[in-house]
Amino acid sequence: MNVLVVGGAGYIGSHCVRQLQAAGHRPVVLDNLIFGHRQAVSSEVPFYECDLGDKHAVGQILRDEQIELVMHFAAFAFVGESVEEPLKYYENNVVATLRLLESMLEHGVKRFVFSSTCATFGEPDILPIVETTPQAPINPYGQTKLDVENILKSFAHAYGLSFAAFRYFNAAGAAEDGSIGEDHSPETHLIPLVIDAATGRRENIKIFGTDYPTPDGTCLRDYVHVDDLSRAHIAVFDQLKQPGASYFYNLGTGRPSSVREIIDAVESVTGLKVPVVEDARRAGDPAALYADSSKAQQELGWEMKYPDVKAIVETAWRWHQANPDGYLTQAAES
Ligand code: UFG
Numbered sequence: 001m002n003v004l005v006v007g008g009a010g011y012i013g014s015h016c017v018r019q020l021q022a023a024g025h026r027p028v029v030l031d032n033l034i035f036g037h038r039q040a041v042s043s044e045v046p047f048y049e050c051d052l053g054d055k056h057a058v059g060q061i062l063r064d065e066q067i068e069l070v071m072h073f074a075a076f077a078f079v080g081e082s083v084e085e086p087l088k089y090y091e092n093n094v095v096a097t098l099r100l101l102e103s104m105l106e107h108g109v110k111r112f113v114f115s116s117t118c119a120t121f122g123e124p125d126i127l128p129i130v131e132t133t134p135q136a137p138i139n140p141y142g143q144t145k146l147d148v149e150n151i152l153k154s155f156a157h158a159y160g161l162s163f164a165a166f167r168y169f170n171a172a173g174a175a176e177d178g179s180i181g182e183d184h185s186p187e188t189h190l191i192p193l194v195i196d197a198a199t200g201r202r203e204n205i206k207i208f209g210t211d212y213p214t215p216d217g218t219c220l221r222d223y224v225h226v227d228d229l230s231r232a233h234i235a236v237f238d239q240l241k242q243p244g245a246s247y248f249y250n251l252g253t254g255r256p257s258s259v260r261e262i263i264d265a266v267e268s269v270t271g272l273k274v275p276v277v278e279d280a281r282r283a284g285d286p287a288a289l290y291a292d293s294s295k296a297q298q299e300l301g302w303e304m305k306y307p308d309v310k311a312i313v314e315t316a317w318r319w320h321q322a323n324p325d326g327y328l329t330q331a332a333e334s
Helices: 011-022 055-064 079-084 086-106 140-159 190-199 226-235 237-241 259-270 294-300 309-322 327-333
Strands: 002-006 026-031 047-049 069-072 111-117 162-168 170-172 205-208 223-225 246-251 276-279
Touching: 002 011, 011 026, 011 226, 026 055, 055 086, 069 086, 079 086, 079 140, 086 140, 111 140, 111 237, 140 162, 140 246, 162 226, 162 237, 170 226, 170 309, 190 205, 190 259, 190 309, 205 259, 223 226, 223 309, 226 246, 226 294, 246 294, 259 309
Parallel strands: 002 026, 002 069, 026 047, 069 111, 111 162, 162 246, 170 223, 205 276
Antiparallel strands: none
């Protein structure tokens, strides 16, 4: 299929582009390169530097490239920033997404795969989180993703749009060959920060809270490999042939790791010591979040290649060793 990957130069989008190629599809990338990296997308893949809210340009791409399905990864995703600057988040994550959907409908493209998040659930009382767990986001970022989920439901009903929304837990790791990986600026995610502390690029890693009601006092999260996420997105394609179909899936390993366990995994994989500083809790961090992904496993035949967090960290380490400055390393070499 001809698939437009919106945000295809970003972390998860770029991995999905590679998985689409591996599965025999034809990805086309649209990215405004605010956070994406041009080097994350192979030169064989058609690339458009463009904003998803630019209806005219998007319409032209949909037509010229004969797009049959759109995958959308292009969101702002810093939780703290979303609290400080909600306008920016609603503008990009909701308003621009509406423009994208409008272009799709105008051009008769009615299959959509949406990158949602476990942040739509907020702090649920009962774990693991299943698809029917009540959604109550606790920050504007999670709210914008839930808003789009709701928009999609009404578009499926009114316009026959078929869609799947995937709620990821903690996307982590890098391509098996270490050629693409995680490179955010600023980086806020635990695994790359711990690797930087191990290699001395950062002075230390601060553990945000050691007094949570968890076995070792640090937060539990469900780290899931970015290529495993990508494969689920592709496995749903057949189900989207039915007009008006709507699907929601939680994607995580279901095996949570604590912050201390991540530090241990990085020490074990790298053979390096990680300097640790115990710090105060970060505002808005739930003690534990992990998924029940049995729906995706049963309905999509989703099988994880990396169910173990150490294997995920190994891929992140390989990427980091080959690209200590992230994509800047590749830019300097080319
Ligand atoms: N952490 C530290 N020190 C750090 C960074 C993180 O202790 O320097 C801890 C956090 O407190 C948290 C865990 O490591 O307990 C994971 O933190 P991340 O920032 O890597 O990820 P989050 O779980 O906060 O965020 C992820 C996604 C978001 C999504 C959120 C939903 O990255 O996009 O889950 O809660 F919104």
